[in-house]
Structure formats: C-alpha cells, structure tokens
Amino acid sequence: MAVSIARSTTAPAFQSSALTTVDRVSEVMFGLIMALTFTGSLSVATADRNEVRDMLIGALGCNIAWGLVDAVMHLMAVLTERGRNLAIFNEVRSTSDPARARELIVEAMPPLVGSTMESAELETIRSRLISLPEPGTRRLTLSDFRTAVAIFFLVFLATLPVALPFAFISEAHRALRVSNGIALLMLFLGGYYLGHHGRGRPWLSGLVTLGVGVLLVWATIALGG
Numbered sequence: 001m002a003v004s005i006a007r008s009t010t011a012p013a014f015q016s017s018a019l020t021t022v023d024r025v026s027e028v029m030f031g032l033i034m035a036l037t038f039t040g041s042l043s044v045a046t047a048d049r050n051e052v053r054d055m056l057i058g059a060l061g062c063n064i065a066w067g068l069v070d071a072v073m074h075l076m077a078v079l080t081e082r083g084r085n086l087a088i089f090n091e092v093r094s095t096s097d098p099a100r101a102r103e104l105i106v107e108a109m110p111p112l113v114g115s116t117m118e119s120a121e122l123e124t125i126r127s128r129l130i131s132l133p134e135p136g137t138r139r140l141t142l143s144d145f146r147t148a149v150a151i152f153f154l155v156f157l158a159t160l161p162v163a164l165p166f167a168f169i170s171e172a173h174r175a176l177r178v179s180n181g182i183a184l185l186m187l188f189l190g191g192y193y194l195g196h197h198g199r200g201r202p203w204l205s206g207l208v209t210l211g212v213g214v215l216l217v218w219a220t221i222a223l224g225g
Contacts, residue, residue: 019147021197027070027151029190029213031158032183034066035059036217039162039179052166052175059163060156067155071148075140082138092129101126161186187213 019027038059088108092101102122106114161182169175191209195202 005040018143019150022194023156024196025190025194027154028158029187029209030070031063031067031155032162032186033213033216035159036163036183037165038062039176039183040217052172055064056166059159063156067152070155073150074151075144078144079138081138089129092126098123105158112148143204184210
C-alpha cells in the first residue's frame with residue numbers, strides 16, 4: 001500500500017484481489033486432493049459401473065461445492081483486508097501523533113520492507129498520504145468477481161484429470177492406476193513449480209509436496225472425509 005501511495009497523487013488503490021502464483025497452484029492442489037479422496041476410497045476389486053458413476057458424481061459435486069465456498073471466502077477476505085487498509089489509511093491521515101502514524105504505515109507494509117524503513121522515509125510517506133484525496137469505498141469490483149470465478153474453476157477443473165480415466169477406461173483397476181499416476185504427477189509438478197517460484201530446490205519441493213499430498217489424502221480418507 002505504502003509504495004504505491006508514495007508515488008501517486010491520485011486516490012489510493014487498496015488490496016488487489018489478483019491471484020498470485022502460490023494462490024493458483026494452491027487452489028489446483030486443493031481441488032486435486034479433494035478429488036483424490038473420492039478416487040482413493042473406491043474399491044476396484046468389487047466396484048461396478050454404478051459405483052464408478054457415483055464416485056465421479058460425488059467427486060465433481062464436492063469440488064463444485066468447495067469451489068463455490070472458496071470463491072465466496074475469497075470475496076469476504078478481500079472486503080476484510082480492504083476495510084483494514086482503509087481504516088489504517090484514515091487513521092494515518094487523522095492522527096495528531098506522527099509516531100503513531102509511522103507505526104501504522106509500517107504495519108501496512110510487508111514485515112521485511114517495514115523493518116528497513118527509516119523515520120525520515122516514513123515521515124515522507126505520511127506527508128504524501130495526508131495530501132492524497134479521499135479514498136474510494138471498499139466495495140467489491142468486477143475484477144474481484146473475476147478472480148472469484150477463476151478460483152472456482154481452478155478447484156473444479158482440478159477434478160477432471162483425476163476423474164476422467166474412470167469415464168473412458170472400463171476396467172476400474174486400470175482406470176485407478178491411470179488416475180493415481182496423473183494425480184501423483186500433478187502433485188509433484190505443483191510442488192516443483194512452487195519451489196521454482198520460491199527460488200528454492202524445485203525437485204525437492206516437488207517430492208515434499210507429493211509426500212504431503214499423499215499423506216493428506218490418506219488422512220482425509222481415514223477420517224471419513
């Protein structure tokens with residue numbers, strides 16, 4: 001918030017709702033794990049076509065429901081964060097205590113950035129904040145709803161690679177093997193991508209994510225999820 005405000009003389013724009021790389025990968029992995037809880041609970045030794053069909057319907061329905069929940073929770077989080085930012089902005093502008101204003105500005109920054117700011121720099125930002133016009137409201141925008149729709153489809157579409165083998169392969173045991181192979185590959189690739197994004201060790205991150213994902217699926221099935 002502070003960086004964009006310090007360089008602008010227009011009304012400040014508060015928290016962006018655009019999905020980050022971590023957000024996108026996390027949503028896909030969440031949907032994938034939810035789908036795996038259905039395919040993993042299928043008994044291929046005794047499953048018939050009706051059971052496979054019910055499993056597919058359950059997996060798709062579950063991820064549709066959780067995609068909607070995740071999308072709505074995202075909109076609520078955006079409103080909450082914008083309300084917080086607006087309250088900080090208004091308090092910085094209205095307080096007569098410069099030290100308190102500087103504390104609020106640091107609070108609105110990422111911790112690493114805030115810890116490097118000098119008092120003179122914070123005072124410059126405070127002065128510019130005071131000179132800005134009144135901010136807009138914290139209402140949701142069209143971009144926010146687009147992001148929520150993207151979240152829904154990320155969770156929902158993660159179901160398809162895992163569920164589709166059961167729709168096209170008649171033998172349940174073979175379909176399960178193909179489905180599990182796709183799921184394990186997707187878990188690894190998600191972790192690999194996160195590791196690469198975080199400038200870490202992509203292969204190690206992929207393997208750790210794969211292991212954690214398998215454990216989460218096992219725990220979810222064991223707990224009746």
